[in-house]
Every structure is written in C-alpha cells, then in structure tokens.
Amino acid sequence: MASPHTHRLGNLDLHILSDGTYYQDAGAVFGVVPRVMWERVVKPELDDQYRLPIGLNSLLVRSEGKLILVETGVGDKEGHRRQASPIEQGDLISALAALDVQPGEIDIVINSHLHADHCGWNTRAGAGKEPVPTFPKARYLIQRGEWEAATNPNERTRATYFQENFRPLEESGQLELVDGELAVTSEITMIATKGHTEDHASIVLMSGGETAIYIGDIVQHHVQLERTAWVSSFDLLPLVSMETKKRIVERAIDDQALIISVHAPFPGLGRMTRSEDGRKHWEAVE
Known part of the structure; x- marks a missing residue:
C-alpha cells in the first residue's frame, strides 16, 4: 500500500492518500473515440485485456482548524472491492x-x-x-442534485450508486446538501463541474498565492485534459463534460494550478501547460 504523499501549497499541507489501484477498461474510459486513436497514446499503460491502471487518490487537508477529507475511495465492502478489479488494494483508514x-x-x-x-x-x-458513517463527527458535503440522482437512480445509473455508501448519512443527521458553489473555508471552495454526472463537483484550494484543483471525475485519464473531446462513456452529459474540461484546463493553465487527479497513478499530481502551437500538455508532478 502506498504511503501518504504530502505536497505544500502556500500554507496548506496537501496529503494524498491511496485507496488502491484498479483496472478499468480503456474502451469505456475513452468512449466513442476509436481504439486506433487512443491505443497509440496509452499503449505503454495497457495490459493484455486493454485495461488501464486507475488510481483512487483522496485528499486530506487541514484548513482553519478543520480537518477535511475529499473523496473516500472504494471502501472495505467486499463485493465493491471485487467488482472494482483491484491491482493493488489500498486502505484509506490505514493511510489516515x-x-x-x-x-x-x-x-x-x-x-x-x-x-x-x-x-x-x-x-x-x-x-x-x-452500514454506519465511518467518520462519526464529520459533516458530509454533497451536491443536492447529486444526492437526488443517487437516491433515485435510473436504469443506466443504478449500477454505479450503492445506497449503503450514503443513505446512512441522512439517518445520522450528518448529511449537508450543497447548491452549487460553497466556500468550505476561506481557502477551500466546492465548485460545480457538471458533465460526468449532472451535479458533479470539484474542489479549489488557494493559499499563499498558489492554487490547486481537485478535479474529481471530470476525467478518468490525464490524456482527456489534453484532448477534451475524448469524452468518457461514463459521462452522463458528454457535451457538458467537454465544456467543463475546457474551462477547468484553461483555469489550471492561467493560474498555474496544481491538478490533483483522483484516477491518475498515485499520487495523481500534475500541471497543464500550453505549447506555442496552442496544444495543451499534462506534466506529472512528484
């Protein structure tokens, strides 16, 4: 299991925690993009079943005296882990x-x-x-529209939402529904990044003149930040997803922001740059 990785951002220590590495079908990641196109870009990463290694990177940060955890991985429910096809199992609780x-x-x-x-x-x-809340004193911040979609899934989304992962939060009184942008602290803001789901959110962190963006699932592979038209089959709103990626990439370049990718190989850190010909490039950060 990977040890926590710490990156300094202004006055904040960003602790990246791994809940494991898993296989994901590359065809599903790249959706309608022909295999001949994506294969030549990601071929070194593919196994013999055309699967990609996908990280599960959570973020722990203390801001204004509050200990904040962003994303909680796949968890320890045995059926969920098996379904996720693990390469290396992690343990978020052990990482904490x-x-x-x-x-x-x-x-x-x-x-x-x-x-x-x-x-x-x-x-x-x-x-x-x-199932009971793992973090007994925590407020759980979730976009209201996402909560409504998850608790009332349709034929397509039902297999992606496991009710035992979130229903107990309402029963315990720890659920806090958010409508769009929310200043969690003066340094951390939850923003709407629709597309992967109708009410997906990302997290912006700003401290000491530096910016980081925890992008969530706006992409499943960093090449989709370079080629924003390469929309995942998992994205419920493909055209919205494409526009969201463009907006976040432009912001990341303009702000020279650190990107924290949940699904890039651990620790999932990188920056976006633009070359003279206008092409955008992902550069991993150690």
Missing part, C-alpha cells in the same frame, strides 16, 4: 492512521459525486453489520 489521524477526528468529508469508487469509505459495517 499513517498520518496519526483517526476517523473520529475528521470534521468535513466532501464527495465530488456518489459513484461507488468515490464514496465507499463514507460508511463501514457497524456492530450489527449495518
């Missing part, structure tokens, strides 16, 4: 413990959306084996 942080110390949990690989550790089995 490596930083001397216990679940009861988390003040705020932020989910970009409620797909199973982003909110699995929201809950865990309680004494009676029924």
Whole structure:
C-alpha cells in the first residue's frame, strides 16, 4: 500500500492518500473515440485485456482548524472491492492512521459525486453489520442534485450508486446538501463541474498565492485534459463534460494550478501547460 504523499501549497499541507489501484477498461474510459486513436497514446499503460491502471487518490487537508477529507475511495465492502478489479488494494483508514489521524477526528468529508469508487469509505459495517458513517463527527458535503440522482437512480445509473455508501448519512443527521458553489473555508471552495454526472463537483484550494484543483471525475485519464473531446462513456452529459474540461484546463493553465487527479497513478499530481502551437500538455508532478 502506498504511503501518504504530502505536497505544500502556500500554507496548506496537501496529503494524498491511496485507496488502491484498479483496472478499468480503456474502451469505456475513452468512449466513442476509436481504439486506433487512443491505443497509440496509452499503449505503454495497457495490459493484455486493454485495461488501464486507475488510481483512487483522496485528499486530506487541514484548513482553519478543520480537518477535511475529499473523496473516500472504494471502501472495505467486499463485493465493491471485487467488482472494482483491484491491482493493488489500498486502505484509506490505514493511510489516515499513517498520518496519526483517526476517523473520529475528521470534521468535513466532501464527495465530488456518489459513484461507488468515490464514496465507499463514507460508511463501514457497524456492530450489527449495518452500514454506519465511518467518520462519526464529520459533516458530509454533497451536491443536492447529486444526492437526488443517487437516491433515485435510473436504469443506466443504478449500477454505479450503492445506497449503503450514503443513505446512512441522512439517518445520522450528518448529511449537508450543497447548491452549487460553497466556500468550505476561506481557502477551500466546492465548485460545480457538471458533465460526468449532472451535479458533479470539484474542489479549489488557494493559499499563499498558489492554487490547486481537485478535479474529481471530470476525467478518468490525464490524456482527456489534453484532448477534451475524448469524452468518457461514463459521462452522463458528454457535451457538458467537454465544456467543463475546457474551462477547468484553461483555469489550471492561467493560474498555474496544481491538478490533483483522483484516477491518475498515485499520487495523481500534475500541471497543464500550453505549447506555442496552442496544444495543451499534462506534466506529472512528484
């Protein structure tokens, strides 16, 4: 299991935590893009079944005295982990413990959306084996529209939303629904980045004149930041997703922002640059 990775952003320590690395079908990642196009770009990463290694990178940060966790990975529910096709299983709780942080110390949990690989550790089995909130004192911040979509799924979305990952938050009184942009602290803002789901969100962090963007699932592979028309088959609103990627990429370039990618190989850090010919490029950051 990967040890936590820490990056300094102004006055903030950004701790990247791994909940494992998993296989994802490359054809699903790149949607309608012909294989002949994406294969030549990502071929070194592919296994013999045309699968890509996908990270599950969460973010822990302390801001204004609040300990904030962004995304909770796939969790420890056995069926969920098997379905995710693990390469290397992680353990978000052990990663927190490596930083001397216990679940009861988390003040705020932020989910970009409620797909199973982003909110699995929201809950865990309680004494009676029924799921209970993993972080007993935390407020869980979720976009209102995302909550409504997740709790009332349709034929397409039902397989991506596991009710046991989030329903207990409402029952415990820890759920806080958000409408669009929210200043979580003066340094951390939740913003709307629609497309992957209708009410997907990303997180902007600003401190000491520096910016970072935790992008969530606006892309599943960094090449989609370079080629914004390469829309994933998982995106419910493809054209909206494309425009969202363009907007976030432009902001990242203009602000020289650090990008934190949930699905890039751990620790998932990078920056976007623009070459003289106008092409955009992802550059990994150690």
